[in-house]
Amino acid sequence: MSDKKQVVDSAMRTVSTDGIPAESLTAADTAGQRSKRSGKEIANLLIRTITPVVLAIIAGGLILLAMGKDPLFFYGNIINYGIMGRGWQQSLVMMTPLLLLAAGLIVVFRGKLWNLGYDAQYLLAAVLVIGFAPSLNAVLPWWLTLIVLTLLGVAVGAAWTIVPAILKARFETNEIITTLMMSFIGVGIANLLVRGPFQDPDVVVPQTESIPLDSMLPYIPGTRIHVGLIVAVVVVLILHWVLTRTSFGLRLDIFGANPKTAMHVGINTSRMIVTLFIISGGLIGLAAAMDMLGLWGYVRSNWNPEYGAAVIPFVFLARLNVLGSIPFVAFYAIVANGGQIAAQDSDLSTDFILVLVALILIFMSIIEYIGTRRDLGQSYLPPGLKTSVAQIFGRKKSS
Template identity: 60%
Template structure:
């Protein structure tokens, strides 16, 4: 008979399942570096030095701002067993709204008014861009993976059109918006070069941690995520929940875009796409879909991305090597979740589609049935 695990044991199991994929990925990445004739210790020390040492930690925190907000946006929909993969289009549309209107609005009013008005506008634009996929999912059960990806592609193209034909800076020949003055961008946290958008992201993480774990909405969301049919039986409007979750997710992505433009870039060019959502996906699941729990994981990736870009260049590697490491983390995360579920190491937070995608090949390797 299986013995009941203590809360301490469950906590240890959760930590193990969250940390091991990163450890395994770094080990395999080190082996790849050796095969390529590179020094893994030199590469990893370069990551730490360029991502943390001296003033470099401040650059990592600046990069962490949009990543954390997008992570929370994904957590909200994933907890409802929904997919919002349209983050690129939503982010860029929110960003071009801010970048295209900020210089004129700041000149006409003040930076403070522009921050508030355009942040709300970016939140609204990004949220609205999720409405069609949300409605199709709620009304007809249409696969939201496909519809959000399609809307993202349209959003990326629409962003470029807006830059060229609506927000083009007439003073330059390259397709880009007008640039904000450095003095008009978000102020720094005193004593640092980290803009206050970082504090906004931390506060949002704390607020959503409270909402998801301490309120009736969070309880309804967990019931809905566990079983939409059961949710209907207890009086939860599943269709409305789908729409609300997508609106919240899109709105948070719009907030991330506003903080990134106001705090770091100040303008936009055509074909610019940081693709933040693709890189942080594994860390959202490693954090067990916890907004506050995602903070250290997003911080880790921010350091790795900031320092790793320079370390890769110094080692003669393509910066795409960082994507290889992220992919390795995703692979080991899915394997760890599979093994952990088999050995009853606690609840898996992987969406059903992702669990099904890994169950069959892993079951084939072990010679067991996929079901």
């Protein structure tokens, strides 16, 4: 046993400081020993987490200025529509699928696997859930229908990850590429289903039949937030416990740190890969089911909310910590929810939110890099760079 622990320790240590997943691992590692963390470290963590967002907002504002828009008007409107009035309830509703998607991504990212097929996993699950709702509603009581449909969503999301997972486990085919290809195919199939078997013949625009309001997920009493939010929070809490407090979580972290070490300590890496992909796809399918049964109730053709791409930076900002992703997802839900109308008011395309997300990703990587250098007490430039740059400009190495 002590041998195994030693191997694991060395695996943890050999994780290079190349990027975010490694960083997150140490964060997840220390999360288990929260009492040891000093106030200074917490402040450090907060600064590193919030600075990228602030920098992205400033840079986004500069871009707006360059295009002749008023950034204060735009950002003010985001808060206006995202929080004020009924805004906070809508933002909370929007958090439901985003939280589950974030959880789904965190599980695979912790294993250093990339599931980028989230769009198809979400849309296929959504379309099938909505498509089978009318016929199930006719034979089953409403509560049983909801449960069956939710399970169907989970199964569909998970099923769509199986081919990339097996290819990765058997042949080490790059899962980034296979999940992306499966994503394009899945989105196409979802559209085919909306325009084909599930199309509502009474509506001109191709879309599915809408579920009647009384057979959708009920609201939390006193609000207009559906109970899917509670499901999402409970799932997130359970997943956090599994990842930080169980042997599966530890095995996952070892696998993520170094698959070879994982194999040596007796972890079945092929099974691990397939399991992680299935959990990830299942959570994304659950996100779709909750979103459809709680909020939308129908799918239009060519509709794609693109939740996944938006959530990725926040998943990293949370250091792949499921619990930590909650405030970030809340932040993004406000931005996206308020940003929709704010962009229209500023006569902007809603694609601008994508630019903000990309800026956060870039600043986050830079801040993370600087932070790691500072912790290690190293120069802020990588060792080879100074000499390389000196060589480009034809100068001799000075130090």
